[in-house]
Amino acid sequence: MENKSTKKEINRGAWTAEEDEKLAEAIQIHGPKKWTAIAAKAGLQRCGKSCRLRWLNYLRPNIKRGNISDQEEDLIIRLHKLLGNRWSLIAGRLPGRTDNEIKNYWNSHLSKKKEIMEKQTGHYSTREGSKLAEMKEEDHITPIDEHGVECSKVIFNVDEFFDFSNEDPTTLDWVNRYLADTDSVFLS
DNA sequence: AAGTATACCAACCGCGAGCGC
DNA sequence: GGCGCTCGCGGTTGGTATACT
Numbered sequence: 001m002e003n004k005s006t007k008k009e010i011n012r013g014a015w016t017a018e019e020d021e022k023l024a025e026a027i028q029i030h031g032p033k034k035w036t037a038i039a040a041k042a043g044l045q046r047c048g049k050s051c052r053l054r055w056l057n058y059l060r061p062n063i064k065r066g067n068i069s070d071q072e073e074d075l076i077i078r079l080h081k082l083l084g085n086r087w088s089l090i091a092g093r094l095p096g097r098t099d100n101e102i103k104n105y106w107n108s109h110l111s112k113k114k115e116i117m118e119k120q121t122g123h124y125s126t127r128e129g130s131k132l133a134e135m136k137e138e139d140h141i142t143p144i145d146e147h148g149v150e151c152s153k154v155i156f157n158v159d160e161f162f163d164f165s166n167e168d169p170t171t172l173d174w175v176n177r178y179l180a181d182t183d184s185v186f187l188s
Numbered sequence: 189a190a191g192t193a194t195a196c197c198a199a200c201c202g203c204g205a206g207c208g209c
Numbered sequence: 210g211g212c213g214c215t216c217g218c219g220g221t222t223g224g225t226a227t228a229c230t
Contacts, residue, residue, distance in 0.1 A: 014198070014224085036215070048215075053199065056217095088218060103219075104197055 011045040015054055019044055023051055024059055032060075057098045064096030068105055076102060077110060 011019075026042035032055055035048030044051065057063075068076070072094055079090045087099035087106075094102065 012200075034215085049201090049217090050199075052216075057198075085219065099218075100198075107220095108196055 010047055012050075015058075019046070020054070020059060023054060027055060027059075053100075057100045060098075062096050063098065068097075068109075072097070073105075073110070076106065077113075080106065080110070 015023075022042040022044055023038070026038045026044075030038055030041060032038075032052075035052040037048075039046050039048045039051045042051070046054075075094065076090060079093060083089055085103075087103045091097050091099040091102050
């Protein structure tokens with residue numbers, strides 16, 4: 001059913017190279033903010049939301065594509081255990097990776113792997129991570145065990161924990177250090 | 189070679205938070 | 210405080226590629 005009203009027609013589906021070019025140009029001029037305005041200024045028949053997504057997941061500089069390394073995979077698993085489905089936070093810890101990519105990778109690879117591990121060892125549980133994810137970031141997080149009892153062993157502030165401003169993002173020492181301390185809580 | 193199943197990934201949708209008026 | 214707009218996030222869908230029968 002064709003709508004010939006005054007409502008502006010919006011493109012959907014895959015982006016063309018021409019659209020990518022227009023978007024990149026507009027962002028170069030105006031910066032990656034005010035997505036609705038960018039969409040209009042670029043002359044794209046796309047909504048701001050769609051432009052933002054395209055930029056973040058595909059056009060942004062320094063995007064790494066494909067081949068998640070073993071080290072990255074390990075980090076994703078550990079962070080997911082810790083944070084639940086907070087993909088943007090997890091992505092923030094993996095330079096060049098997007099939340100969408102990690103989410104896709106999790107859904108297609110790791111969730112299955114997790115199931116297998118659970119069956120084999122009964123070890124992996126994301127329930128702790130999910131509980132953490134429900135809390136507000138400003139909270140001081142206290143892990144909760146399977147009986148709903150607070151574990152006093154590890155308490156940290158998520159804002160501090162995820163403040164990367166003074167840190168070399170390529171090092172994974174921090175997570176190894178942290179998780180070495182917390183594995184006993186999260187894996188038990 | 190053709191048909192079907194499965195995997196992968198880009199993109200869309202709905203919702204909530206933040207902000208300005 | 211209420212409203213509308215924009216942005217960001219997570220969940221889901223749909224198209225394409227690849228593997229399998």
